[in-house]
Amino acid sequence: MPADRLMPTPESADLVALTRSIVDKELRPRVDEAERSHSFPRDVFRTLGRAGLLGLPYPEEVGGAGQPYEVYLQVVEEIATAWAAVGVGTSVHALSSFPLFTAGTEEQKERWLPDMLGGDQLGAYCLSEAHAGSDPAAMRTRAVRDGDDYVLNGAKAWTTHGGEADFYTVMARTSDDGGRGITCFLVPADAEGLSADVPEDKMGLMSSTTATMLLDDVRVPVERRVGDEGQGLSIALAGLDAGRLGIAAVATGVAQGALDLAVRYATEREAFGKAIIDHQGLAFVLADMAAAVESARATYLHAARLKDAGRPYGRQASVAKLVATDNAMKVTTDAVQVLGGAGYTKDFPAERYMRETKVMQIFEGTNQIQRLVISRHLAR
C-alpha cells in the first residue's frame, strides 16, 4: 500500500504521482537484475533528470523546480521504496550540486548547474578519506596552486558514483590550517590524472558503484574552484544537514518497501488454517513496523519543514537521520522475520532491504556521530 501523504500543493501531489509512475514502470522491473549483476543504471538517472526530479529543491532559474524539502524528500522516499541505490544516488547527486549552488559565482552556476540539475551530468561527492571519515578536517588530499591551475594529489574514499559520475565535487587541503585549510573544487570526470580504484565489494547497494577516487597530479583550473580558499569544510558541512535528511528519506522508503512486502506476504501466506497476519503474534510485529515507518517519516518531515521555513534544523536533521535509519534497520530485519525461511532467500527482496539499510546507519555521519551532534545541541 503506498504511503499516505499530505502534500502541500496540487503540483507536489502530481509530482508524487509522476514519481510513482516512473518508479513502477522504469525502476521496479529492473532493480533485481541490476542488483544481481552489479550494473549501474545510468539511464535511470537521465529519465529522472528529464522528468525534473533531480533538481527539485533548487530554484527554477538554475534549472531546478523550486520545491521545498518537504516535497523533494518525499519524492526521494518514493524512489527508494523500489530501489535504494537510486534513492541514495539521487540524494548524493543533490548533495554534490549543493556546494556550487551555495558558494559558486553566478557565472559558474550558469555554466554548470543546469546540466547537473537536468540529469545530463551525474555528480559525485568526495569528502571522506580512508583515515578521515567522521573527522573530515584530518583530510590529506592536497591542492597546490600552480599558475592558473591547482594541482590535486590524494585519494578520496567511499565515493558514490565513483568512476560513473560526470563531475566530482572534491574537498582538498590548500593549507595546513586544520579545518580552515580546505577548499572545494569541481573536477570533471575526464580530468587527466583522475581515476577510480577498483570498486568496493559491498554488502548491499550493488547497483551503486562505490570507489576510491585517485587524484594523481590532477590539474584543475582556478575557475573550477568553488568558493574561496579555506571555505571548503564549511561548504561541505553546510550540505551535510540536508544530505542527512536525504538519507533519512531513503531509509524511510526502504522501510516502507519492506513493510509493504511483509504485509503482502503475511496476507497470502497461511499457517494453522489462516493467513499469518491473522495471528496476533505476527500482526503485532507488522503493527510495530508500520509505527516505525510512519514515525520516521514524521520525524524527517518535521526537520524538512524547519529547513523550508528558514529555521535552524541541524539537531532535527541528526534526529531524523538517526531515527529513520535505526527504524529502517529494525523494520527490514523484521521483514525478513515475517517472511521466515523465504525471507532468508534471494527469491524475495526482504534480505536485500536488510543489507541495504545497514549502510544507512553508517554513511552521511554514523549514527554515533548523530548522537554526538544531538547531545552537543542539548548541552548548549
Add this chain to the structure above:
Amino acid sequence: MTKIVVAVKYVPDATADRKFESDDTVDRENVDGLLSELDEYAVEQALQIVEEGEGEVTVLTVGPDDAADAVRKALQMGADAGVHVNDEAIAGSDAIATSLVLAKAIEKLEYDLVMFGMASTDGSMGIVPTLVAERLGLPAVTYGSEITVDGSTVTIRRDGDAASETVTAEGKVVVSVTDQTGEPRYPSFKGIMAAKKKPVDEWSLADLGVDAAQVGLDASGTQVESTAPRPPRTAGEIVTDEGDGGTKLAEFLASKKFI
C-alpha cells in the same frame, strides 16, 4: 498547422480492486482513477505530430468531476488545451450515448484530426472511435500502429496478424491508435507547472445542445443485465511424477488445447 482533438477517458485504476455499483455500472467512487493508459498512446502520437510540424492538441473528456485529472495529465504531458464535458445526466451512458456527447463536443471545436486510444482499459469495447466518426460523418481508421501527417494527408499503418496495410486519408479523419505506436512520455515538472496555466473549458449538455433524455443509463442502447465477480483463482493441479510425469503434462496441455 494540424489541429488535433484527442478524446480520452478517465478510468478506474486497472491495477486496483475494481467493483460494480448496485445498478451494474462501474464503481468510480471508491477506486482511484486515472487517464486510461491506452489513451496515453493517442496523446503521445498527437504530441509527436504537432512537434514535427505545427499544430495544437486539445484533449477532450466526458466524465464526472474527477475526470478533470485525466485532462490535467494530458496537459502535463504537453497538450495545449482541455475540454471537460461534465453533466450529471451523462452518468451511466453506454458507448452509443457517450459517442453522441463526444461528437457534439468535437463539432464545437476546430479540428483536422480526431484521435482515440484503441479502447478504454475499463469498458474495453473499442467502438467509440467508429461511433463518433459515424456521427461526424467522417471516415474512421482504427488500430493504427503508425501515424504520419503530411499537409492534409494522414497516413496510417494497421498491423494485422497476417499482414500490414497502409491507409491514407485526405481531410478530416478519426483515428484510433494501438499501444504499438511508441511509449508515451512522462510529464516533467515543467509540464506539471505549465499545465496549471493551460485553458480547460467545462461544458454541460446544454452547452452542446444535447437533451438530457438522449443520454444516461435510461437512454443507453445497451443495458448490463448482471455482473458477477470473477471466481477466485483455484489451486493449481499438481502432477506427481511417477515415471509418467511427461505424459501427464502433455495430456493436461492437450486437454486445454494448448498442444
